[in-house]
Amino acid sequence: MDHATLEAAATWYVQLNEAPPSAALAQAWEQWLQASPQHAAAWARVERLQQQWRLVPRQAALSSLGAAQAQRRDVLKVLGLLLAMGAGTWLAAEQLPGRALLAQQRTGSGERRSLQLDDGTQLELNVDTALDVRFDQKLRALELYRGEILVTASVDAQRRPFVVHTDDGSILSRGGVFSVRKLASQTRVGVLQAAVEVRPQRHVQQVLQVQAGQQLSFDRDELDTPRPLPVDSTAWVHGMLSVNDWRLGDFIEALGRYRPGVLRCARSIQALSISGAFHIDDTDVALANLDKTLPVKVRYLSRYWVSVEPA
Incomplete structure (x- = not known):
C-alpha cells in the first residue's frame, strides 16, 4: 500500500476524532472511502489499529497554528503505526499488531467463524479475531493476538494440556469450555x-x-479477583x-464491533442503563x-457514520 494513501487515511482518522464531525465532513470521508479499494484497505488498517491500541487523538481546535501543528503530529504518529503494521520487518512479524496481520486464522469486521482443530477441539471466532495454532508432541497451544474466542477443548488422547497465550499471560485447560477475549490492556477469561x-x-x-461459572481479567503483572x-x-x-444493566456507552462500543465504519455515543447519554x-x-x-x-x-450522517444522541 502506498505511503500517500496511508497518510490520507491517518489524516481522516485524526480529523474525524477531533470533534463531532459535520455532515459535510462525514460525507467527504465516505466519498474518499468508496473511491478506491486502496482507500478501503487503508481505512481497514486504521480500524484494526484503533481496536488493538485504542488510539484516540486528543481534542484540538483547528483555528490556531499551534493546533494545526498538533494535528500534524497526530497524523504522523498514526501514520508511523500504520506503516509498522504493513512493513515486512521484524517489527511487523514480532510485534502487535503485525503478528495479527500474519496470523494463520483471522476474521474481519462483522465476520464470525467456526473452526475444528486436529485434536477435535472446537473454536468459535468472534469478529476481528486473529490467532495462530501451535500443536506439538507436548502441548496444544493457541496464540491469541486480538479478538475473542470460545474454546471447547477436547480431552487429549496424549494428555497434552491446552493453552491459550496472549501478551498478558496464559490460560491452561485439560478439557472444558471457556472463552478468552483480548482487550486493549488486559485479557478476560470466562469458564x-x-x-x-x-x-x-x-x-x-x-x-x-x-472455576465454571466464573470470569477473570488479568494483565501482565496481576490477576483480578474472579467474579460470576x-x-x-x-x-x-x-x-x-445480551446485556443486563449496561451503560449505554459500553453497549454502543460493543455493538460497534459488529458493523463497519464509525458508531458513536454522545458523552451526555453514555451513563444511561440498557438491558435486552x-x-x-x-x-x-x-x-x-x-x-x-x-x-x-x-443520527445517520452516512451508512458508515452513525451517532447516538440525546432525544
Missing part, C-alpha cells in the same frame, strides 16, 4: 465448563484456578448481544429499537 489455570506473563509462578460469569456472555456465538438481547447480524435493527426505551435518537 463455562470444568476449570482453567491462569498465569500472568511477568509472574508465571502466580497461578489462579478459575454473566449470563449469555457467549451469546455472540448465536448472533446475539440484540441481533448483531443486523445492527441497524438494534439501533432502531433504542429510542423505544431510551431518551435517545440515532
Whole structure:
C-alpha cells in the first residue's frame, strides 16, 4: 500500500476524532472511502489499529497554528503505526499488531467463524479475531493476538494440556469450555465448563484456578479477583448481544464491533442503563429499537457514520 494513501487515511482518522464531525465532513470521508479499494484497505488498517491500541487523538481546535501543528503530529504518529503494521520487518512479524496481520486464522469486521482443530477441539471466532495454532508432541497451544474466542477443548488422547497465550499471560485447560477475549490492556477469561489455570506473563509462578461459572481479567503483572460469569456472555456465538444493566456507552462500543465504519455515543447519554438481547447480524435493527426505551435518537450522517444522541 502506498505511503500517500496511508497518510490520507491517518489524516481522516485524526480529523474525524477531533470533534463531532459535520455532515459535510462525514460525507467527504465516505466519498474518499468508496473511491478506491486502496482507500478501503487503508481505512481497514486504521480500524484494526484503533481496536488493538485504542488510539484516540486528543481534542484540538483547528483555528490556531499551534493546533494545526498538533494535528500534524497526530497524523504522523498514526501514520508511523500504520506503516509498522504493513512493513515486512521484524517489527511487523514480532510485534502487535503485525503478528495479527500474519496470523494463520483471522476474521474481519462483522465476520464470525467456526473452526475444528486436529485434536477435535472446537473454536468459535468472534469478529476481528486473529490467532495462530501451535500443536506439538507436548502441548496444544493457541496464540491469541486480538479478538475473542470460545474454546471447547477436547480431552487429549496424549494428555497434552491446552493453552491459550496472549501478551498478558496464559490460560491452561485439560478439557472444558471457556472463552478468552483480548482487550486493549488486559485479557478476560470466562469458564463455562470444568476449570482453567491462569498465569500472568511477568509472574508465571502466580497461578489462579478459575472455576465454571466464573470470569477473570488479568494483565501482565496481576490477576483480578474472579467474579460470576454473566449470563449469555457467549451469546455472540448465536448472533446475539445480551446485556443486563449496561451503560449505554459500553453497549454502543460493543455493538460497534459488529458493523463497519464509525458508531458513536454522545458523552451526555453514555451513563444511561440498557438491558435486552440484540441481533448483531443486523445492527441497524438494534439501533432502531433504542429510542423505544431510551431518551435517545440515532443520527445517520452516512451508512458508515452513525451517532447516538440525546432525544
